[in-house]
């Protein structure tokens with residue numbers, strides 16, 4: 001099996017300091033967290049930013065600041081979010097892609113998101129995919145529902161995405177596809193065989209979905225964006241403990257963990 005790529009989604013857009021005091025918010029705090037997850041064994045950081053009030057923000061200057069810290073202090077692959085938070089405009093959401101990070105998330109369809117709708121009409125997806133092409137950014141295709149794979153394949157046919165595709169299955173969002181083994185196997189049947197894939201499980205499903213990813217030869221995403229509890233009732237004291245647990249689990253299951261350089265090669269970012 002190929003080496004395991006661990007992504008740490010450090011912040012997200014929805015979690016608050018009221019829910020966990022360990023959530024990094026400022027660019028400096030997020031960069032410190034990135035250093036810790038790199039030491040623990042992550043090779044990608046998925047980034048959202050917050051303004052000085054702790055609210056989600058796609059402000060390019062905030063992304064530029066954190067990216068500069070992370071690039072100076074680590075060799076991590078930086079993946080910016082184009083999902084942002086529900087209700088943001090397309091212009092806001094795509095802004096960090098213009099900084100030409102190595103990767104960006106790209107959701108290829110709309111989904112209910114708790115009481116809200118995470119809206120991704122096809123023209124917006126095309127615009128984001130074009131921005132990725134212009135700035136030479138590798139998209140990670142975020143899949144919350146089966147139909148989103150169909151849209152990604154349409155974009156592939158239209159030349160707006162390029163094979164091999166890289167997917168992240170985000171299972172367990174309230175209103176989206178539930179986090180079950182059966183659903184993961186169903187999604188895996190729909191993607192082109194040469195694709196790479198990562199699995200994220202929301203809340204208490206994070207660890208079980210990650211374990212399936214390790215066993216099935218995929219890659220894994222952990223972090224506060226998806227879950228704040230290390231175990232039932234016990235808050236994780238940072239993102240790094242999640243990463244360390246996955247490294248131990250991978251070792252137990254006889255799967256080696258990729259360095260950022262190895263991850264770049266596995267994802268086709270480097271030849």
Ligand code: KMH
Nearest residue numbers: 013081082083084086105
């Ligand atoms: N915050 C969610 C509404 C992404 O980063 O690309 C969307 C999200 C997906 O987090």
Ligand code: ZN
Nearest residue numbers: 012081083225
């Ligand atoms: Zn995200």
